[in-house]
């Protein structure tokens with residue numbers, strides 16, 4: 329368990345988990361999932377900027393939503409306006425970004441939701457940390473793959489151009505590392521395939537694994 333040091337009321341520094349006992353409520357994850365007729369999980373989209381994480385996650389969410397499933401999409405850009413608005417792109421900040429999102433996703437899974445997350449999440453260690461927060465088969469890592477040249481050509485926000493010009497530092501794929509998943513639950517060749525194929529691949533997996541009917 330993560331030990332976070334905080335100031336106690338008496339001004340003494342203690343681990344945040346001291347003197348706190350988990351309360352088991354009677355309405356639990358299984359009961360909530362049963363109501364929703366779905367098996368909650370986190371669909372963790374990871375890939376370079378411009379690989380298509382938001383596009384594929386958004387199109388998938390549309391499909392699931394239309395079919396009546398309860399979903400929520402946590403998107404990197406959006407989360408950085410609020411929950412993670414204090415964080416930048418250093419290693420420590422990206423790590424904290426993913427940790428917070430992982431904890432939020434875990435709460436949403438507990439609420440019975442099918443969660444989609446679209447974060448570059450460039451480090452294996454942080455993705456594995458999120459996996460470890462969740463139960464068996466609740467964390468579905470999806471590598472949205474498109475090579476750097478394709479992402480750079482797409483460049484919908486003009487960020488690669490700025491990174492190449494040295495106006496943005498620590499840009500993933502340029503002067504900051506991206507560690508591709510080794511054994512993701514799903515691999516999407518989203519540099520060559522249309523979005524519809526990527527979405528279909530995920531829908532097929534979700535129904536094979538019993539997350540949706």
Ligand SMILES: Nc1ncnc2c1ncn2[C@@H]1O[C@H](COP(=O)(O)OS(=O)(=O)O)[C@@H](OP(=O)(O)O)[C@H]1O
Nearest residue numbers: 377378404417422425447448449450497498499500
């Ligand atoms: N230095 C640097 N490196 C990478 N990306 C950058 C950077 N600065 C800004 N952006 C924009 O921020 C989006 C990535 O945020 P994430 O929260 O997904 O990043 S991370 O997971 O914490 O690495 C990313 O969005 P996507 O293009 O949707 O991936 C960029 O638009």
Ligand SMILES: Nc1ncnc2c1ncn2[C@@H]1O[C@H](COP(=O)(O)OP(=O)(O)O)[C@@H](O)[C@H]1O
Nearest residue numbers: 377378379380381382383482484518521522523
């Ligand atoms: N399979 C695809 N084929 C062609 N273009 C795509 C595909 N997937 C995404 N795109 C386009 O690539 C660009 C980047 O997609 P986006 O979803 O914003 O990527 P990310 O969230 O990974 O940064 C967008 O302009 C989007 O329309």
